[in-house]
Amino acid sequence: MERTKPITGELRELRDEVEGYAREFGLTYFPVVFEVCDYDTVCILAAQGGFPTRYPHWRFGMDYDQLSKGNTYGFQKIYELVINTDPCYAYLLSSNRFVDQKLVMAHVYGHADFFYNNAWFKSTNKKMMDVMANHGTKIRRYMDRIGQDKVENFIDIILSFENLLDTNVLFLDPSYQVREGVVEEDDEEFDKRSSVLRSFMNSKLDKRNAPVAKKVEDDESTLKSIDKKVRGTRDIMKFLMDYAPITEWQADIIGILREEAYYFLPQRMTKIMNEGWASYWHSKILTERALRDSEVIDFADVHSGVMAMSPKSINPYKIGVELFRDIEYRWNTGKFGKDYLECTNLFEKENWNKETNLGREKIFEVRRSHNDITFIDEFFTEEFCQRQKLFTYKFNPRTGRNEIDSRDFKEIKTKLLSQLTNFGSPIIEVESANFQNRGELLLRHVHQGVDLDINYASQTMANVHKVWKRPVSIVTVVEDVEHVYSFDGKEFKQVNLKL
Amino acid sequence: MDHPIKRDHARFRKIIKGKIRDNLRKYVSQGEMPIPKGNGQFKVPMPQIDTPRFRFGDKSQGGSGQGEGQPGDSVDGQPGEGQPGQGEAGEGEGNKELEVDLSLDELAHILGEELALPKIEPKGKKNMQSTVDKYTSIGTVGPDSLKHYKRTYKEALKRQISMGTYNPKNPIIVPIKSDMRYRSSTSKIEFENSAVVIYMMDVSGSMGDEQKEIVRTESFWINLWLKSQYKDIEIRYIIHDASAKEVDEDTFFRTRESGGTLISSALKLCRDIIKSDYNSDEWNIYPFHFSDGDNWSTEDTKLCLDILDNEIIPHSNVFCYGQVESRYGSGQFYKDLAARYGEENDNVILSKIKNKDAILESIKDFLGKGN
Structure with a gap:
């Protein structure tokens, strides 16, 4: 069942009209494709970050639940939804009034211009629609093979690190945001090679993908060199993906979530500008061009609500x-x-x-x-x-x-x-991947005046530990005093350590 | 086909139900009750399940806002006055509560599972009959809308094989009139169970707000369970101090009277209600009495036991007495009942409710026997 329909008739004429004004004012953008859908569909799309296909995860269901309730009770309404792709997809709510559609279209052209021109969006993948769908397929396949609970639990853990990103990555080569393709199928149940052959081949595998824990025993110098390499990195997801002792599918999932996190990052860094820019243009286009006399009051009503x-x-x-x-x-x-x-x-x-x-x-x-x-x-x-x-x-x-x-x-x-x-998140760096020379992980919260929420931090650390599998510590400042907190797999406690 | 998000949604509901089960004890003892929404659904408030992340501490952080006011003015204002624009919540925007809707059955199921409550066996002939049509058998005639394709196909296949007209290389099956099979109904007599719960509460001076809160919470969950077990249920409320009267639900939980206590007055009224409205052959009757155990006189207690023995217990499935501990109550009535009926009696269940934490145990006392 198609849930969205291309616009036709008067909406199409309206689109042509509004687009004419947008061009007249000098906005530039990837082609914008408007689609019409009902409210349920808008809730689905909004819950999935604007994309029609995502990987299966309960949190999309939760967001959907809340959004559709918000509508039923009438205290929340999604007006517009536009995604940063080429072409740029935007969704119109079929139940909206004509004047609302006008406003939304003008607003959308503002966003589309912003996506197209703003420097921070330069490295985002404009084919994200396909990428998201592929991620969905991949993760579904892992779920079929490994079990839905296992995979979903792992995703839950990794989502804890979704905000531990390095904004500088946006200016590196776009491919840096993507995990390089390693052999996709590599888990044991499906590996038909004999175990001897497999262990031989694993030993020949690229060092980068081999678990760190093993290296602790056989190659201490590697650990030291890793430690040197990762010191100060803020791209915690990449760090874990590359160096944590995890299986191939787990690394792949971190890669998928990291890629999506970086895709959404510019939007989190430009919320004020992006919305401001789109609002500037919808009010300009409507008040100076598109608005008919009979629509002024309705427009003012909606606009003042948004403002x-x-x-x-x-x-x-x-x-x-x-x-x-x-x-x-x-x-x-x-x-x-x-x-x-x-x-x-x-x-x-x-x-x-x-x-x-x-x-x-x-x-x-x-x-x-x-x-x-x-x-x-x-x-x-x-x-x-x-x-x-x-x-x-x-x-x-x-x-x-x-x-x-x-x-x-x-x-x-x-x-x-x-x-x-740092898009509203604390800055967390890797301080050492070989802390106390025991392969433990030491993170540092770069304190800029605001303390961490220790309760949340302790749960997050527990999740880091599930991936790193060795004790995890963090240096942070609480009420102007530097403290080290540590999670060893059993309890979260403050420790006194000479650093 | 449904959108895949419905599956995500189902997963989410499953997780939520698990959380509610884990926190049931907390819900019950803190009186955080699901709020009935009127359409058989209940709203259960629970903190949003968010992913743990490194984030800034809330309160020390404060924030910035926009509007009139002097330093020192509160900005908390009316909740829900957010921006009506795009409802995307930023990080650190405070705790949002998740509202979960559960149906009565789902909630009751959770309660039943947590307390390992047995299903209630309706007693004796206390049933009302009704005929229900159930489509459980197959017939050779019927309307097209009830056609059973699989069975029809099988018949046709059987016929073609036996007639030798079936060709495995070209497996075309053509059903004819006599192959047709239809779902058909059989009428069944079902027993509809109806039940009545009669709550009696002592509202004399010694029953404080906390005690009433306990009764309120406990009766909510008891109602929930009984409602899930009986198709049809009526609830009556009686309050009493020295005299008893029947009231509506709202008054039942709100009234605070003072004065002495004559428990017999409530039992008399209860007896009268049963007599006039509920034929015990047709109804499952559950009288619940909550008190702090203080009765005016031993004389009256004697009268109570009399009424119970002769006129209430014989008609009831079970008579339940819950004694809420209060600073002023002596708790004598419990002892009197225990002396008469013993702690283990099929028709009388006694339970002491020390404090809010004991509510769940007490519910189990009352409902754990399945009668």
Whole structure:
């Protein structure tokens, strides 16, 4: 049963119209394919990260459950879904009003332009649709062979490391994100070679794929050289894939999950910009071109819903679109550069207008080369901060509430940046793969002011241990004091170690 | 064919049910009850099962927000006031609760499995009959919609082989009229079991909020189990202090009266209800009485035992007495009942509920015998 249908009739005409405006404004993108589907299908697709086929895993089922409930109870609605592929697939909800479809299409062209042009997306695989489907087939095959529970449990473990990525990998050769093809079928039940022959051939296998634990006994120098090689690596998934004592199918699964994690990484690093850019364009295209008189109220209603501010979190749509508009305004009026910054006359500063008219050009340049951190770092100004009524909040243990802490610009900016650093995840590096010369693993949390959640850390360490199979330790800072925590397979405890 | 995500969904449901089973004790003792949703489904709140990851500690971190207010103002606001845009939750956005819908049967199944509860055997002739058509046999006539293809095919094959018209090289089977087989129904008499549960609760001054909470939790789970066992079930509620009255469910759990305790008043009312509404030949009757065990006088206790012996126990499947420990109660009534009926009696089950942790055990006491 086909769950999605290509657009026809008036929607197609609408697409042509909106696309015309997008081109007129200078947006560039891979071809966009719109498909129409019902709500259930949108929930399925959204639960699967936008892709029609993924590997089997219960968490997709969980997300699907929550999404479809959110719709039934009416407190959540998915409006649009677009994926970064070539062609770029976007899904329209069949039950949406015509004006909604208009808005969604304009929004989608914004995303499509962003995917196509932003530097951080350059290395993402534009054929991900096929790759995901292949991953599904591969993992299903492993499940048939090894057992669904076994494979699913292993995936559960590996998902623990999904955020332990190195953003620099995005700028290496794209093939670096993919695990090199090793012989796919290599597990024992299906290996018809005699055991003697097999062990002989295994010994001839590439060293990289052989389990480390074995090397501990027979080749200490290898361990040392590995240790030297991996020190400081933040690509923990790759590290485990290459050096942990695991079987071929397990390494393959880590490779699959790692590839998918890197595919989604740029989207996590540019959430504010991406949504801001798309919102900027949907409002521009609709208000200046596509909107009919009768649709204005409906549009305003939907748009204001999307832009709603919340006291507890930053709405990326809102901050993003306002920042782009602010940049455009500043570069149109010349409110940038040395002269402007050094101007001490407040009146003059307020009415500054050099009619530079570089705004449009500037925002196109910004969407090409920035990610959320550099975007905020460079363009988040004090005036902007005040205008947007931003604040920081903190948990007050005395009242048991989260309370507004400060409206100080510097503090707000620091907080925003720290939330965005390393796409919001703690930075974890490998410190040693031969810790205490016993083949133990030592990780280091590069502390940047915020402590780890120790409870979560202990469970994560337990998962690392399941893969590494030797004691795992981590250096981190808790309340300004450096601590080492260790998990030896039985208990998680703080240890006193001279490092 | 269904979308493969339905299988992921089924896996997820299985995992969830496992979690609920693991945490059943916690749910019961903390009074975190599934919330009935009205359509036979129950909503079970549980913390989201998330993958453990290295992540930042929540509270020390705080965050940034947008809006009016002075430093010191709370930002917690109304929950659920999130952004209606794209509902994708960022990391560290606080704990989201997972809401799981389970049907009554699923929940009861979990309870039954955890406590190893036996299936209830309805007693004697306490049944109502009804005829049900079941499609269990095969006939040679019938409407096309009930055609049994496999059997029809087999008949045709048999016929063709015996007539020698079957050619293995060109295995074409053509059924004719006499080969046709249809599913056909047989009428069966089914016994429908109906049951009535009559809850009696002592709401005198000595029964505090905690005690009532225990009764509430316990009766919820008992109801759940009985509902899964009987097709048709009625529940009646009686509260009493020195006098008894029948109330609705809401009042039953909320009322706080004060004053003395005459247990006999409740038992009398219970007896009257049974007499007037429930013929014990047709109904399975379960009177439950919860009290802290303080009765006004030994005189009254004597009267109670009398009513029980002659008018309630003979009509009931089992009479259950749960004694909730309270600071003020003497617990005498339990002793009196135990002296009369003994700890092991098929028709009377006594259980002491010390605190919330003991609820599950007490449920097992009541329902573990399967009668």
